[in-house]
Each structure stands twice: as C-alpha cells, then as structure tokens.
C-alpha cells in the first residue's frame with residue numbers, strides 16, 4: 315500500500331508504520347541522551363499509544379529502565395485501511411523496548427470497561443506481580459459506563475455565556491471568528507463522566523482490590539490550565555469542569571493510597587500538538603503562537619521533554635514534588651511564565667489570516683500534526699509501497 319496523509323478536518327485517517335516507528339525512535343533517542351534517573355520499575359500506562367501517555371511510557375522505559383504495560387484503544391490495519399497511528403507507535407515502541415531488554419506488553423481495548431481492567435490485572439499478575447506507577451493519560455470523546463451501560467459524549471463548550479474567539483483552520487491558514495454556544499447541564503455532566511476522575515478512581519480501586527499495587531505505589535493523571543484567552547473554551551468550559559473533577563479525584567486517591575504509603579498526583583502539562591488537542595477550537599491557534607514564542611525564548615518542549623522532566627525532576631526526587639495551592643504539579647511552568655504569556659497575548663491581538671505565517675509557528679504545527687501520523691520524516695520514501703499490516 316502507498317500511504318499518504320488523508321486529512322479530514324482535525325484528524326488524519328491514515329498513518330505510516332515506518333514514520334510512526336521513527337517518531338517513537340526519535341523520542342527514545344532523546345531520552346537516552348539524558349541522564350538516567352532512579353524512577354519507577356514496573357509501570358502501567360493507561361492511554362499509552364500516543365501523546366503524553368506514549369511519552370510517559372518511553373520516559374519510564376528508557377529513562378529508568380522500567381517494565382511497562384500499556385493500555386490503549388487503537389485500530390489494526392485491514393485490507394483497505396492502515397492501522398491507526400497509536401497502533402504503529404506501539405509496534406515501534408515494543409520492538410525498541412524489547413531490543414533494549416525492557417519488558418513491554420500491551421492491551422488494546424476500551425479502558426473504561428470492566429473487561430479491560432480485568433485483562434490488565436491478569437497480565438500484571440502473570441508477568442509483573444505488582445506495579446509501582448500507574449499513569450492515567452486517557453483522552454476520549456466518549457465513554458460507556460461499566461456499571462450502568464450508559465453512554466456519555468464529551469463536548470468542548472463554554473459554560474454560562476456563549477463565546478466568540480479567533481480560531482484557525484490549520485490546513486488553509488484561514489483565521490476567523492468562531493462562536494460556540496453555551497453547554498447544557500447535561501453536556502457538562504456527560505463531559506465530566508468521560509474526562510473526569512471516575513474511571514481513574516475505578517482503575518486504582520480495581521488494581522488495589524486485586525492486590526497488584528506495590529507498597530509506595532504512585533499514580534499520576536494529566537490536566538491543563540492554560541492562559542485566560544482559552545479559559546472560556548477550556549478551563550472555564552465543559553472540559554475544565556471535567557478537569558476539576560479529575561483534580562479532586564487526585565486528592566481523594568492520595569488519601570486512599572496512604573495505607574500503602576502511596577500517593578496520587580495530578581500534573582499540569584504544557585499545551586501540545588496531539589490528536590486530542592487538535593480537536594479543541596481556538597487551542598491550535600494559541601499553540602502555534604505559543605510554540606513561536608517558546609522557541610524564541612529557548613524554553614520550548616515536546617511531550618517527551620515534558621514527561622522526562624516530570625519524572626526526573628518532580629516525581630522521582632528525594633522530596634515530594636512541589637505543588638500549587640490546588641495540589642497540582644506544574645510542569646506547565648515555562649508555558650505559563652509571565653514573559654511567555656505576555657508575548658503570546660501581544661501576538662494574539664494582531665494575528666489574522668494575512669499575518670499568520672509571519673507571527674505564528676503554524677508551519678511547525680502542521681509538521682507536528684502530520685508527524686503524529688508518521689508523515690514528513692526525512693529518509694522515509696512516502697512513494698514506496700509498504701506493508702500496512704504490523705502485528706503487535
């Protein structure tokens with residue numbers, strides 16, 4: 315199959331196996347060039363195939379030599395379609411991890427279900443006995459509740475007042491106004507059911523009841539805050555409500571894990587080009603300005619740099635990690651620096667279709683977006699016929 319990008323809105327429906335393996339290898343190489351750290355030894359990553367979860371898996375495996383078990387929801391290739399990027403990423407990761415002598419096993423299925431939790435517990439009992447770190451990095455548009463069977467869909471909407479802001483069509487470069495209607499109470503509740511902390515708590519309870527959490531176990535989930543200009547659609551909107559719930563769950567789980575000297579953490583991560591963030595209105599324009607400024611100020615990071623810093627400088631040091639007044643770790647510290655945000659805000663007021671290329675880093679945004687699906691890598695010939703079928 316000759317595999318080229320097919321972009322539909324904010325997703326790409328194809329992925330390139332060799333490009334995805336390269337993207338994973340680039341992250342591995344970066345971690346291997348850093349100092350190793352005394353980190354976790356047996357790690358479960360829920361949402362391990364793309365974005366922050368994949369970077370967490372790579373940082374734990376290649377930075378601390380950890381054995382990793384990954385859970386994700388991805389599509390293998392069939393006769394007509396390529397596999398999804400997360401599938402190919404995982405094939406690439408597993409090959410590299412095993413070649414380096416690190417245990418890696420993966421479970422593909424709906425992490426919200428009881429069945430996948432049971433399969434995961436069985437795999438831990440079989441191979442690892444217990445885990446000492448559980449990373450919770452799911453981003454999903456929907457969830458079926460395992461106890462009631464109810465289906466929930468998340469929405470990205472403001473709460474209270476409708477909201478109008480600039481947004482960019484990443485493909486065409488057109489900057490225009492978007493107006494988003496306010497969410498209903500039901501939409502807020504549904505978004506919280508999908509992206510809040512209930513499932514994280516179910517995972518930790520199920521793992522604990524099965525006896526597969528080690529003494530001193532840690533768990534970490536990821537949140538986002540961001541600047542005021544995105545607050546109506548993010549932090550003060552439906553997804554922000556879900557994140558409030560996730561953060562509260564972190565505090566509850568921290569208490570819960572005290573009996574095994576464990577801890578639960580929520581890390582506030584930097585805005586990043588991922589499959590999930592591409593779906594949020596307004597945010598891609600913000601990211602393309604943010605990247606420009608952070609690169610100019612030499613403080614730009616990608617997922618892997620963020621996750622390495624989270625593990626090596628915050629979670630696995632002698633002292634408990636510093637947190638803000640809500641108990642959150644702030645690895646978004648450089649994004650939220652006053653000088654960075656002031657510079658982004660100045661560009662935000664002036665950016666339009668005509669100035670986009672000059673004032674933003676939309677070029678990198680596009681490249682990174684294609685890179686998420688394995689496209690645009692030097693040395694890979696995208697005209698060559700490749701076998702899309704890569705078994706895990």
Ligand code: NAD
Nearest residue numbers: 361363364365366386387424425453454536538585586588
């Ligand atoms: P992503 O889309 O790259 O990754 C999502 C992962 O969840 C994938 O591994 C996917 O397979 C898995 N997944 C989705 N539904 C699943 C299901 N039902 N069962 C099993 N696996 C499932 O997303 P991301 O941007 O890396 O986000 C991960 C976390 O980081 C989220 O909590 C997100 O809010 C947070 N975060 C993201 C950003 C950002 O800018 N991207 C910033 C801060 C925090």
